[in-house]
Amino acid sequence: MSGANRDRRLAEAISVRGAGRHELAREQLIALADEFPDDVEVAFHTAWAHDLLGLEAAAVPFYERALGQEGLSPADRQGALLGLGSTYRVLGRYETAVATLRRGVDEFPDHAALRTFLAMALYNTGEHREATGLLLHLLADTSQDPTITDYRPAIDYYADHLDETGD
Template structure:
């Protein structure tokens, strides 16, 4: 029962019927309050509707529970961190996104959102360093690759003056 209704709610969300998906997910959340997958999808639909504050407890519940796949857990981590950032809760965002970056080191989206949260927290140096590393790691631009060693050195210490 829960699985079929959860699949229907996800389908509704994916098709843009966000209010209908939200109504169904809130019903499912009440019926299965310990289901991490339901909590994750409920958080997601709240975020999609611009209801970030309402999304937070569902993200927390999803991450505290069991039953998420690695992909869902990564998505919930990114969702919670991004939502905290949107709400101006920058320290919480950095904490969640840093933990996510450690858990999923190959996830470039987590690195980008972490850089934004670090910037918002006033740590522009760490934010830029993270983005420079990300640029070198992901760019196929020949000029970026040509200067990758120098870019990585600058990422380590942007304030260093070379003599």
């Protein structure tokens, strides 16, 4: 099959998914994934289609395939790391979720959604202090609320010193 045909079919499946026809998009993407098993972009979009339908366990191998080699754009790599980490968390694979999301935050430290989902996974592993600190830093970094921005330095400080007292 020609690359142009693959590109056209992938674009069509993405458009179908965007139109909310998730099952049809999943079927189209599975067919593409069968024809192009080493195509990381097809694997990523196939995983995403499964996730949209609540088929998290079926999404995992596609996410893993997408991340298993080079070739994803930075935006798709961010999405794949977030999707896989979130999927692991939903499946109760909390330690693996934390490892995947940490990898995502290490690669893309300014990606707020990766940091947010990492905090959720940390909560699930009992790392409440780290989860809270991460969310406090995120709040301080991203909020435009004047009642937050006025206290940004204090919030940033205490995010790393939650157990500190004035004693």
